[in-house]
Amino acid sequence: MGKLAVFIILSCVTLIPAVIVVTSRNMVRAALSLVPTFLGVTGLYVTLDAEFVAGIQVLIYAGAITVLILFVIMLTEGGTGLRVRQMNAQTKLGALVAFGMAVVLIAFTTATRWPVKAGTMPRYNAAAVGNAFLTSYALVFEVTSLVLLVSLIGAIIIARREE
Amino acid sequence: MNWLIEIGKAAALCVVVFTFIAISVMVMVYAERKLSAWMQARIGPRHVGPQGLLQLIADTVKLLQKENIVPRQADYLVFSTAPLIVAVAALLDYVVIPLGKVGDTVLIVRDINIGVLYFAAMASLTVIGILTGGWASNNKYSLLGGLRSAAQMVSYEIPLGLSIICVAMLASTLSTVGIVEAQRGRWFIFQAFPFGFFAFVVFIIASTAETNRVPFDLPEAESELIAGYQSEYTGMRFSLFQLGEYGELFGMSAMAVVMFLGGWSGPRPVPPLLWFFIKTYALVFVMIWVRWTYPRFRIDQLLNLSWKFLLPVGLVNILGIGAWLILLR
Structure with a gap:
């Protein structure tokens, strides 16, 4: 409740x-x-x-x-x-697409049988997040930081060009 | 019915914390005025009550009675929300500050397991109030003040966060009560010498910048921006901004005490609660002292200090503390 x-x-x-x-x-x-x-x-x-x-x-x-x-x-x-x-002239079309999308999504999520398994919560999830990032997801973590670095350099280059 | 009790408890604690903030803000404003007067060879408030002690109550009543003026072209809704954001962000900071220990109970609103992260997150909300307040006033000085504040606070949040990471590494917890208890042997400012001390210095500099105080008070520079984002505010709304600002000052000092100076711990005969206030007000005094001693930075110097000095120092600190934890402990 x-x-x-x-x-x-x-x-x-x-x-x-x-x-x-x-x-x-x-x-x-x-x-x-x-x-x-x-x-x-x-x-x-x-x-x-x-x-x-x-x-x-x-x-x-x-x-x-x-x-x-x-x-x-x-x-x-x-x-x-x-x-x-x-808004633009295509409001009605957009609303139609959004409504259709919502119907499909709701139908799918209610029709699917989600596997429900009782997992155990880590007692202290900040540490669990840190451990996961530096062990099993280390590659994903590093690639993400590379993407951030590239976008940082990109932003600097775009800002520099105006001079 | 359990959640009804919880809501009641939350509301009651809100009132308690807000009263506490209001009183400590009054004390700090009085201290600021007196200390600045002494430093400038003036006398300071003196006429209302003994040694001018009641001056702040008189000022509060005066501010409450003032007319609330809203500029004609201002965005009314945003204009009136902005001071509330600043005050509430300061109020939320106090949830995780442990004030002391009576018997075995720690005096804290709620000891949550992400304490210091929560503190940093709530402190970062202040900037939204300042930025939107500056914009909604529809005044060029206010807007400039708001924009400066956004640039400043977003850049100083990073060194602040880096020194919080140092503390989290030393204490291996984010809970504020856990951090105080981890300092039982030795305060974190003296641990992993000199990295603990550097982290403390970075935190103090960044928190002075986060609270928009001299030498980092560019958002409200009187001489060029006529008080910046506050210039169109009057009466109660103005005092809410002041409340938020001084509340943040006390919150930041209290957090520095919790993270680096051992929180409520201290030699026996003095009770823990008193130790906490002695340490916090000592830091508040340092902040006031700095304010009335140094001139203001220029905006480029301010941003260079954050990105070219504090950020590298913070990163080196993290490396140093990591090495110290692995090699020497």
Whole structure:
């Protein structure tokens, strides 16, 4: 009962601002609405006993990514105060596709028999995450950092070209 | 019914923590005014109450009575939300700060197993309030202040996080109570010499920058930005910004005490709670001292300090502490 109530509240916290993100005509308000969305997702992580991911979610997404998005919007000429239309002439078609997609997804997820196996939660999942990254997923971890490095260099090159 | 009790408990603790913040902010503002006065050979607040002790209560009442002015072209909703974000982010910091020990009970709102990570995450939310407050005021100085604050706080979060990693490595836990208990033999500032000390210095510098205080107070530089993001705010909203800022100052000092200076531990006759406050206020005093001693940085110097000095030092620190843990312990 309590868990269901928490889930419904957190879903509202996540979804209502998400709708504002894609419909608001004010760019800054749209970007700002990402914050409650990220915090709602954080709450969902906490209900799933993934505290470490929840902490990282707030630190990276709510505290840094949103700030960068806002920063870019505020520095862009005409980015603030401008009334932007987020819809175009293909709204109906888009809605149709989205609805069809939702029907297919719901049908699939309800029809599939998910294997339910009782696993054991690690007592301290920050350490478990760290161990997994440096042992069985070391290659994935390193490749991801390489991708980040490449995008960092790319950003520097793009910024340099203007000089 | 269990969750109803939990919600009630959370609400009650919110009130307790907020009262605690309000009182400690008053004490700090008074200390700041008195100390700055002494450093500048002035007298400072003196007329309200003995030695001006009631000045802060008078100021609070005055701020509460002031008219709330919203600029005509401001974005009203965002304008009024921004100070709340700053104040609530400071409030949430205090959840994981252990104040002391009475008998066997640790005085802490909640000892969560990602304590220091939670602290860093909540402290990072402050910047959203400052940035949006600056934008919503529809004033060029406010906007510039907000943008400076975003650049500054995003870059100083990284050295802050790096020194938190150092502590987590030494304590092998993220829980704040666990970190204090791991320092029973020796404070982390003296462990793995000199890396523990370097981590402490990096943390203090980065936390001064995170709280937007001199010499890193570019977001509110009075001489060029007429108080930056705060310039359009009046009355209660202005005081919420101040509350958040000083609350963050106390929170950062308390966290430095918890992570490097042994938290509530200290020699016997003085109770742990008192030790914690002595250490925290000593750090607050250092921050005030720095504020009234040094001039302001330029924005390029500020960013260079973070990216070209603190970041490499933080990374070397992590390497050094790792080596120390493997070789010497």
